Amino acid sequence: MLIKNGNVVMVEDGKIRKMDVLIDKGIIVEISPEINRSDVEVIDIEGKFLIPGLIDMHVHFRDPGYTHKEDIHSGSNAALAGGFTGVLMMPNTDPPPDNATVIYYWKEKSKSIPLNILFSGCITKNRAGKELSKFYELKEAGAVAITDDGNWVADGAVFRHAMEYAAALDLLVITHPEEPTIANRGVINEGYWSTVLGLRGIPKAAENIAIYRDIEIAKMTGAKLHVAHLSTAEGVRLVAAAKKLGLKVTAEVTPHHLVLTDEALAGYDTNLKVNPPLREAEEQKALLKGLLEGVIDVIATDHAPHASYEKNVEFNDAPFGIEGLETAFPVLYTELVLKKKITLEKLLLKMTVNPAKILQLPKQGDIKKGNYANLTVIDPKLTLKVSEELLVGKSKNNPFLGRTLTGWPVMTVYQGIVAYQRLLKGVQ
Ligand SMILES: [Zn+2]
Numbered sequence: 001m002l003i004k005n006g007n008v009v010m011v012e013d014g015k016i017r018k019m020d021v022l023i024d025k026g027i028i029v030e031i032s033p034e035i036n037r038s039d040v041e042v043i044d045i046e047g048k049f050l051i052p053g054l055i056d057m058h059v060h061f062r063d064p065g066y067t068h069k070e071d072i073h074s075g076s077n078a079a080l081a082g083g084f085t086g087v088l089m090m091p092n093t094d095p096p097p098d099n100a101t102v103i104y105y106w107k108e109k110s111k112s113i114p115l116n117i118l119f120s121g122c123i124t125k126n127r128a129g130k131e132l133s134k135f136y137e138l139k140e141a142g143a144v145a146i147t148d149d150g151n152w153v154a155d156g157a158v159f160r161h162a163m164e165y166a167a168a169l170d171l172l173v174i175t176h177p178e179e180p181t182i183a184n185r186g187v188i189n190e191g192y193w194s195t196v197l198g199l200r201g202i203p204k205a206a207e208n209i210a211i212y213r214d215i216e217i218a219k220m221t222g223a224k225l226h227v228a229h230l231s232t233a234e235g236v237r238l239v240a241a242a243k244k245l246g247l248k249v250t251a252e253v254t255p256h257h258l259v260l261t262d263e264a265l266a267g268y269d270t271n272l273k274v275n276p277p278l279r280e281a282e283e284q285k286a287l288l289k290g291l292l293e294g295v296i297d298v299i300a301t302d303h304a305p306h307a308s309y310e311k312n313v314e315f316n317d318a319p320f321g322i323e324g325l326e327t328a329f330p331v332l333y334t335e336l337v338l339k340k341k342i343t344l345e346k347l348l349l350k351m352t353v354n355p356a357k358i359l360q361l362p363k364q365g366d367i368k369k370g371n372y373a374n375l376t377v378i379d380p381k382l383t384l385k386v387s388e389e390l391l392v393g394k395s396k397n398n399p400f401l402g403r404t405l406t407g408w409p410v411m412t413v414y415q416g417i418v419a420y421q422r423l424l425k426g427v428q
Contacts (some may be wrong), residue, residue: 001416002035002037020033021367022037027370031369047379048379052352052365054376055356057087058301059301060075060090060305063093063106072113079115085116086355096126098127098133100138123162145173149228150275160221173225173226175214180206193262211234218249222248227251229252274322299347306318329351333380378410384404385404388401
C-alpha cells in the first residue's frame with residue numbers, strides 16, 4: 001500500500017512534512033517526498049494529516065459480564081472509528097482478570113480483530129483490595145499492567161506487597177487514586193456546584209491523599225507507578241515532585257477533564273457524571289499546564305460505556321463513566337489544537353509515543369521506517385455534529401452529544417490493513 005500526499009506527523013522529531021509512505025507486509029518501508037509505484041494499492045490523502053495510530057491505555061470494554069454496555073467487538077469498532085490502533089483494557093469485568101483464565105478468554109475473543117488489544121490484570125482478587133492476585137500467572141498469560149481500576153487499593157500493606165512483587169516482575173502498576181472514606185460516596189466535585197446543585201461532593205483531598213501514598217510506596221519499592229486520570233492541581237504537583245526525585249512515576253489525564261469543568265453539571269446531565277469528577281477551571285488550568293510541561297505523559301479516554309437506561313435515572317443513582325473513544329481526537333483537536341493551547345505534535349506525543357513507551361510496545365507509536373504501519377488519517381476540515389447515529393459503539397453516553405467538532409479520523413490502518421473508513425453521505 002502507498003499512502004500519497006499526506007501531511008505526515010512524525011511525532012518524536014516534532015515535524016509535519018508532506019510525504020509519501022510505502023507499506024509492505026504491515027511495516028512502513030519507506031517515507032519520502034515522492035514515491036511512485038504502480039504495483040501496489042495507492043491511496044491519495046491530499047490535504048489530510050497522517051498520524052501514528054492513537055494508543056489509549058485506559059478503556060473499559062465491559063466484556064465479560066456487562067456486554068449489554070459494550071463488548072470486545074463493539075469496543076474495538078469504537079476504538080478504530082476514533083483513530084486508535086491500540087488499547088489497554090481495564091479489569092473491572094465479571095469475572096475480573098485476577099487469574100489467567102479471563103486473559104485467555106480476552107486473547108481468544110480478540111484474535112481476529114485488527115486492533116492491538118492489550119490486557120491488564122487485577123492487583124487483588126476480585127478487585128476487593130484484600131488478597132493479591134497471581135501476578136506471575138497474569139504476566140505469563142500476557143497482562144502488561146496490573147490495576148484495580150475503579151477501586152483504590154486502600155490497604156497500605158496489601159499495596160506495598162503488590163508494588164514489591166510488581167517491581168520484581170517489571171509489571172506496571174496503574175492506580176485509580178481515590179481514598180474512599182474521604183470520597184465518601186460523593187457524586188460530583190465538592191465545591192460551589194455541589195452546594196448549588198445539592199449533590200454530595202467528592203473532595204480533591206480524596207485524590208491527593210491517594211496519590212501521595214502511592215508515590216511514597218513507589219519510592220519504597222522502586223515499582224513503576226502510573227497514576228490514572230489526574231484531576232487536581234495538587235495531583236500534578238505530586239507527580240512532578242516524584243519525577244524530580246527520579247521515581248518511575250507516570251500519569252495520564254482524560255480529554256473530558258481537559259475541556260470540561262463542573263460548571264457543565266448545572267443541568268444534572270448524567271453523561272457528565274465521571275470518576276474522578278469534573279473539577280473547577282483552576283484545576284483544569286493546572287492539568288493543561290502539567291500536560292504542556294511534560295508532568296502528565298499521556299491522554300487516555302477512560303472510555304466507560306453504559307446503556308442509556310442505566311444513565312437515564314436520577315443523578316445520584318446513575319453509574320460513573322462516559323463513552324470517549326470516538327470523540328477523543330476531534331474534541332482535543334477542536335478545543336486545544338485549533339484554539340492554540342497545544343500543538344498537534346505535542347498532543348500526539350501524549351496519545352501515541354508516550355503510551356507506547358510506558359506500555360513498552362516496540363515498533364509502535366510513531367511514523368518511522370521499520371515500524372508497524374499503524375496509521376490514522378485525520379481530515380482537519382471535516383466538521384460533524386456528534387449524534388447517537390454517528391457513534392458506532394454499543395453505548396451512547398457521550399458528553400459531547402450535540403456538539404459540532406472538527407478534525408475527525410477518516411481512516412484507520414492497522415498493520416497495513418484498512419481497518420476503518422469513515423463513509424459519509426455527501427462527502428466524497
Ligand atoms: Zn479509574
